[in-house]
Amino acid sequence: MYRIVGKKELAENVDEFVIEAPEIARKAKPGQFVIVRVTARGERIPLTIADKDPEQGTITLMVQRVGKSTYHMSCFEEGNALKDVVGPLGKPTHLEKWGHVVAVGGGLGLAPIHHICQGVKEYGNELTVIMGFRSRELVFWEEKMEILADRVIVTTNDGSYGMKGLVTDALLNLIESGTKIDMVICAGPVPMMKAVADLTRPYGIPTVASLNPIMVDGTGMCGACRVTVGGEVKFACVDGPEFDAHQVDFDELMNRLRMFKELEKKAMEEFQRKHCGCRRG
Amino acid sequence: MARKEIIKKKVPVPERDPKERVKDFREVKLGYTPQLAMEEAKRCLQCAHSPCVEACPVRVPIPQFIKLIEEGKFVEAARKIKEENILPSVCGRVCPQEIQCEGACVVGKVGDPVAIGALEAFAGDHEASVGYEKFPIPEKSGKRVAIVGSGPASIACAADLLKWGHDVTIFEALHEPGGVLVYGIPEFRLPNEIVKRELRFLEEMGAKIVLNFVVGKTKTIYELLEEFDAVFIGSGAGLPYMLNIEGLNLNGVYSANEFLTRIIFMGANWFPEVDTPVYVGKRVAVIGGGNTAMDVARTAVRLEGVEEVYVVYRRSESEMPARVEEVHHAKEEGVIFKTLTNPVRFVGENGWVTGVECVKMELGEPDESGRRRPVPIPGSEFILEVDTVVMAIGQGPNPVVVEGVKEIRRGKKGEILVDPETLMTDLPGVFAGGDVIRGGSTVIVAMGDGRKAAKSIHEYLMSTSK
Numbered sequence: 001m002y003r004i005v006g007k008k009e010l011a012e013n014v015d016e017f018v019i020e021a022p023e024i025a026r027k028a029k030p031g032q033f034v035i036v037r038v039t040a041r042g043e044r045i046p047l048t049i050a051d052k053d054p055e056q057g058t059i060t061l062m063v064q065r066v067g068k069s070t071y072h073m074s075c076f077e078e079g080n081a082l083k084d085v086v087g088p089l090g091k092p093t094h095l096e097k098w099g100h101v102v103a104v105g106g107g108l109g110l111a112p113i114h115h116i117c118q119g120v121k122e123y124g125n126e127l128t129v130i131m132g133f134r135s136r137e138l139v140f141w142e143e144k145m146e147i148l149a150d151r152v153i154v155t156t157n158d159g160s161y162g163m164k165g166l167v168t169d170a171l172l173n174l175i176e177s178g179t180k181i182d183m184v185i186c187a188g189p190v191p192m193m194k195a196v197a198d199l200t201r202p203y204g205i206p207t208v209a210s211l212n213p214i215m216v217d218g219t220g221m222c223g224a225c226r227v228t229v230g231g232e233v234k235f236a237c238v239d240g241p242e243f244d245a246h247q248v249d250f251d252e253l254m255n256r257l258r259m260f261k262e263l264e265k266k267a268m269e270e271f272q273r274k275h276c277g278c279r280r281g
Numbered sequence: 282m283a284r285k286e287i288i289k290k291k292v293p294v295p296e297r298d299p300k301e302r303v304k305d306f307r308e309v310k311l312g313y314t315p316q317l318a319m320e321e322a323k324r325c326l327q328c329a330h331s332p333c334v335e336a337c338p339v340r341v342p343i344p345q346f347i348k349l350i351e352e353g354k355f356v357e358a359a360r361k362i363k364e365e366n367i368l369p370s371v372c373g374r375v376c377p378q379e380i381q382c383e384g385a386c387v388v389g390k391v392g393d394p395v396a397i398g399a400l401e402a403f404a405g406d407h408e409a410s411v412g413y414e415k416f417p418i419p420e421k422s423g424k425r426v427a428i429v430g431s432g433p434a435s436i437a438c439a440a441d442l443l444k445w446g447h448d449v450t451i452f453e454a455l456h457e458p459g460g461v462l463v464y465g466i467p468e469f470r471l472p473n474e475i476v477k478r479e480l481r482f483l484e485e486m487g488a489k490i491v492l493n494f495v496v497g498k499t500k501t502i503y504e505l506l507e508e509f510d511a512v513f514i515g516s517g518a519g520l521p522y523m524l525n526i527e528g529l530n531l532n533g534v535y536s537a538n539e540f541l542t543r544i545i546f547m548g549a550n551w552f553p554e555v556d557t558p559v560y561v562g563k564r565v566a567v568i569g570g571g572n573t574a575m576d577v578a579r580t581a582v583r584l585e586g587v588e589e590v591y592v593v594y595r596r597s598e599s600e601m602p603a604r605v606e607e608v609h610h611a612k613e614e615g616v617i618f619k620t621l622t623n624p625v626r627f628v629g630e631n632g633w634v635t636g637v638e639c640v641k642m643e644l645g646e647p648d649e650s651g652r653r654r655p656v657p658i659p660g661s662e663f664i665l666e667v668d669t670v671v672m673a674i675g676q677g678p679n680p681v682v683v684e685g686v687k688e689i690r691r692g693k694k695g696e697i698l699v700d701p702e703t704l705m706t707d708l709p710g711v712f713a714g715g716d717v718i719r720g721g722s723t724v725i726v727a728m729g730d731g732r733k734a735a736k737s738i739h740e741y742l743m744s745t746s747k
Contacts, residue, residue, distance in 0.1 A: 023499050037456055043547065043556035044456075069556055084456040086493035216547070216557075219454050219495055219681050221464075221519040222539035226530055233529060238681060252530055255632035259532045263558035270553045 001081035005058060010140035011133075013065040014108070015074050016050070022057030024049070024087045030119035031093030031112060031210065031242050034059065035218040037084035038073045045069050046215045046237070048187075049088060050111035051118075059085075062111040068267040089218045090241045093119055093208075099182035101125045102174065103149075104167050104196055106132040109188025110141055112210040112241075116185055117148045125183075126150050128174065132167035132192070136160035168195045181205050186245065187212075190257065194250035201246050209245035211236045213256060228252050285326050289392025292321040294399045299613040303582050306468045306550065309610060310374070313396075313403045315355065322351035325395045328387050333397060336385035338729040341365045343382055343397055350400055359408035362401060366728065367440045368433065370409060370475045373402025375466060376725045377604050409475075413482050422446040424742040427509040429496045429682055432460020433724045434515030434715025436483060437731030438738070443486045445739050450509070451483075452494040457546070460517055461716075462724070464546040465538070465573070467580050497681040502689070502711060510745070511710045511738045514697060515731060518716035519679035524568060524672050528627025533560065533634035537573045537673035544580055562668025563588045566637050568624055569673035570594035571721075575607035577671045578616045590616050591665060595623040595642050595655045619665065623657060627670060636664045678717045694720050703737040704730060710745075712738055 006018030024034060033048045051060035065071045076082065093116050101120045105113035110131060120127050129149040133139050135158045145152045153170045154162030163170055167188075175181065186196040187210035200207045213225040213236045220238035227236050230247035234240060295311040296302075302309050313321065325347040333343045341362050349358035362369040378384070378398040386394035424447045428435045431453040439449045457463055459476040484490060496505065496516070505512050521536035523529060535543075540559065543549040547557035565581040567574050567590065574592055581590045592611065594601060597620050601608060612618070621642040628636045641661035644653035678696050683689045688708035690698040697706060697713040704712045714730025716722055 023494075027499060038556075041548075041555040043558075068553075072556075084493050086454065086456070086495060087498065089495065089498055216539060216542055217455065217519075219498075219519065220679055221521070222542050223521050223523060223536040224539045226523070228530060233523060233525065252632075256530065256532060258632070260558045260560060263552065263560060267553045267556060267558065 001083065002085040003081045004076055004078055007076070007078050010062070011138045014138075014140065015063050015065075017061045017063060017073075017076075018058050019061060019082065019085060020057060021059050021085050021087075024085065025052045025057050025059050026054045028052045028059060028088040028115075029092035030095065030115045032088035032090050033218070033241065034061070034085050034087030035089060035215065036061070036073070036082055038069055038076070039083050042072070042083060043069055044084075044216055044218065046089075046212070046218055048111040048115070048210070048241075050114050052115075062108055064108045067264045068271045071268070071271060086218070090237060091239070093185075093242055095119045095123050097123045098125055100128070100180055101183045101185065102128045102130060102171065102181050104130045104132075104171060104184060104186040104188070104192075106167055106188030106192045108212075109186070109192070109210070110145075112187040113185070114141065114144060114148075116187075116210070117145070120185070121148055128153065130155065130167045130170045132156075132170075132188070133161070134158065166195070167192060168199050171196065171199055175199075175203055175205070183208070184245075185242075186210070190250055190254045193245060193248075197245035197248065197250070207245040208242050209248055211241045211243060211248065211253060213253060214259060227256075287326070287388055287391055288324045289388075291324065291393035291396050292317050294396060299615075302469065303614050306545075306580075306583055308472050309469050310399075312406060313399055315353070315407070318350050318355075318400055318403045319353060321396050321400060322347045324388055325351070326387055332385035332387065333382040333395075336381045338381065338723075338725045339365050339732065341382075341401070346404060347395065347397070347400055350404060355404055355407040356411060356414075359404040360414065362404055366725070367437060368479055368724075368728065369401045369405030371405075371433070371462065371471060371479065372725050372728070373398045373400070373405055374471050374475075375723075377723060379605060381725070409478055415486060416444055418443065418487065419446040421448065422742065424448065424510045425450070425508070426738060426742075427452060427505045427512045429512065429514045430454075430460055430516040430717075431458035431480070431490060432462060432515060432517050432715065432727065434517070434717075434727035434731040434734075435460070435513065436479065437728035438513045438515060438714065438735045439483055439488050439731075440486070441732055441735035442738060443483070443488060445735075447739070447742065449487070450489045450491060452491050452496050454493070454495040454516075455546070456492055458490050458492065460515075464542050465576070467541070467545045467576050469579065469583070470576065495681065497684050502683060502686045502708070506710060510742055511712065513731075513734050513738060514682055514706075514711065514713040514717055515715045515727070516679060516682045516717050517727075518676045518721050520677045520695070521672070522675045522677065524624060524674055526624065526626045528629055528634065531627055531629040531634040532632050533562065533629075533668055534627055534670045535672070537569070537577050537671055538676065540577055540671045541573075541580065544584070550584060559584075560669070561587055564667040565590045565669040565671065566665055566667040567592050567671045567673055568637075569675070570596065570601035570603055570620075571673060571675065572603045572607055574673035575603045575611050577673050578611050579607075579614055581669075581671070582614050582616060591619050591667070592616055593619045593622050593624055593637065593639060593665065595621065596652060597621055597644060600652045621655065623655065625662065628664060634668065634670055636666045637670060638662060638664050675721055677720055682717070696720055703741075704734040705737060705741070710741065
């Protein structure tokens with residue numbers, strides 16, 4: 001069992017969990033993820049390692065309530081334990097001293113972005129973070145990013161906080177202002193990552209995306225997470241999760257994420273109907 | 282010895298009615314009763330030259346254990362088997378006996394071969410029902426061995442190492458132990474409870490099983506070597522081959538590994554009682570002709586809402602690598618065979634698979650495997666309309682375990698290269714066996730490797746002092 005030693009609600013539907021997993025904490029590198037099973041009847045869900053504390057033996061995960069498993073996990077409190085946590089999985093982010101790096105994150109994408117940014121700074125890069133939210137009350141981790149980055153730009157769709165617009169608007173501003181950008185790393189909803197890739201492509205700015213496909217085992221055994229990159233089939237769990245964003249077939253990824261939508265809805269309805277004793281039940 | 286009269290007909294192994302059994306995942310074979318087992322055991326000629334033993338990858342003393350069954354000494358029979366094979370209940374069910382022991386059986390030359398597999402399973406099950414005898418543990422050697430993976434190769438290796446007094450820790454990547462026995466072989470062929478009790482026995486004998494631990498990620502082989510005196514890699518063939526044709530990534534197209542893992546390992550047939558879903562429509566095409574293809578097809582017929590299940594195989598039925606018994610069971614359960622049929626592309630609509638374009642094949646000249654090469658018949662293309670496709674075209678060794686370990690060499694298919702005598706890799710103290718050195722093989726061959734490696738590890742440990 002993997003004990004929860006800290007829990008915080010970051011925004012509506014987004015929780016931060018600090019979990020006791022000493023072996024994973026010791027090994028975790030930026031870009032890597034874990035597979036979590038909330039209960040003995042749970043499914044295996046991939047969650048990116050947002051932060052780690054090797055001395056305390058803990059890792060930080062960010063969970064957005066989107067389906068049964070994530071809702072169920074959000075019912076867990078400090079002191080409770082998750083059934084299974086395995087990792088760190090996936091290839092670590094390829095890091096080097098590029099110069100000026102722009103990290104773009106939306107929503108749950110801030111989990112990988114945060115950990116990646118730690119690595120980016122360790123390599124002595126200049127770092128700009130663009131973080132996008134729908135509106136003010138959904139903003140989180142701005143201070144955490146401020147500590148890491150040389151510059152943080154927050155965007156909200158409705159303009160209720162920071163810059164009005166999308167992360168790509170902020171990125172375009174940066175590019176057009178003549179700021180030299182040597183590398184863009186993005187993580188978040190697929191349409192966002194696709195838009196970032198489409199934006200940087202004509203400028204020839206190297207761009208990496210951290211993908212979030214459906215996974216089961218997370219060790220290359222099942223192939224559920226296959227994505228097409230540069231015309232080749234790759235397994236995101238072992239070949240990724242980060243790939244050259246200009247080569248990724250995002251439309252296919254979006255389609256594959258829909259594969260179990262109907263069933264997931266059914267599971268969610270069932271869960272809400274039955275579940276009690278939970279504040280969101 | 283007086284010549285025995287040959288009884289040509291074997292005692293049939295009771296099986297559940299196909300109409301009943303397709304409604305659930307419970308075991309198809311009911312197995313021999315003590316009476317039936319004793320009757321079948323009488324058919325064994327007790328040949329002095331025992332070709333059955335020669336044909337067994339781990340040389341189980343077959344005539345001897347059958348003799349004990351004939352005498353009603355069932356527990357003794359199981360223990361006799363266990364001198365060479367610690368998993369009689371498993372091997373009795375999943376070994377390809379028809380090309381091993383039963384294929385060589387002298388009685389089989391004139392009639393049905395002795396049902397060695399069914400007798401082996403009977404003995405194993407009987408012993409389990411009365412309780413296992415623990416083997417005496419010698420004095421602790423003080424040596425520690427790490428075993429990677431908890432499938433058949435690892436189980437066999439662990440058992441022998443424990444017998445020699447070594448300390449054994451098994452590292453399993455998934456959240457339940459058993460490897461392919463639990464994620465790859467459905468319960469209607471091998472009930473999980475059998476695998477669980479074998480693993481429980483290992484634990485009672487002192488093996489430590491660590492779950493959720495991916496060697497190569499959670500810790501590397503190098504790190505294990507700092508803590509342990511030797512390492513055995515029995516991580517299997519956990520890398521599915523994909524049919525690289527158009528439409529591969531359409532929704533509804535699975536690898537056999539994903540399909541079976543979702544259902545038999547994660548329990549998706551109980552969804553939404555359990556959280557793992559599997560999407561299966563009304564018509565399912567399974568690509569391939571091996572045992573895994575049969576397992577997938579027979580799993581699919583058991584799922585709610587599934588109306589038709591096809592096995593699409595490019596050669597003819599006689600070239601199918603699947604066991605005859607499995608093909609027979611699949612047919613009984615209503616699986617439709619489309620042989621001499623090769624998939625060309627997956628067709629889809631709105632991102633979902635709607636069919637498989639196939640071409641009819643005919644058999645030409647023999648190829649390097651000795652089987653006649655299938656060649657497409659021009660103009661014979663047709664579309665098999667399905668809403669689910671499962672590819673069961675084989676798997677290779679998963680590279681994660683040894684990634685970055687440059688001393689360990691790998692072959693063309695990613696298999697770990699070992700000294701054929703000792704099963705040691707080029708990294709001293711690290712041994713490997715089972716599918717990870719062979720690609721896809723069988724449970725019994727993997728167990729044979731596990732035992733062979735255990736012997737080498739024992740010799741290695743005794744010759745090194747740390």
